[in-house]
Amino acid sequence: MTVRFRVHGAVQGVGYRRFAEREARALDLAGWVRNEPDGSVAGEAEGPEAALEAFRARLAEGPAYAAVGRLDWEAQDVRSSLPLPFQILR
Secondary structure, X not given: OEXXXXXXXXXXXXXXXXXXXXXXXXXXXXXXXXXXXXXXXXXXXXXXXXXXXXXXXXXXXXXOOOEEEEEEEEEEOOOOOOOOOOEEOO
């Protein structure tokens, strides 16, 4: 299963991308995460549904200094070839 996500709130400059990378790698997910010009953090992840649901819950919580306002989460119909291990794009 593949998903696209976007996290809104105080999520840049607080270690959010590193947090997402660490959590995704712990769940053995493929994908990427990056900062967006509008201040959000976006990415794609691919893996088993249970692992993605755990990742979603962790993204919604975020690291200690983040303040997640909203998490957009959209399942994709097609699988893509996402990088493994999960990585930060700059």
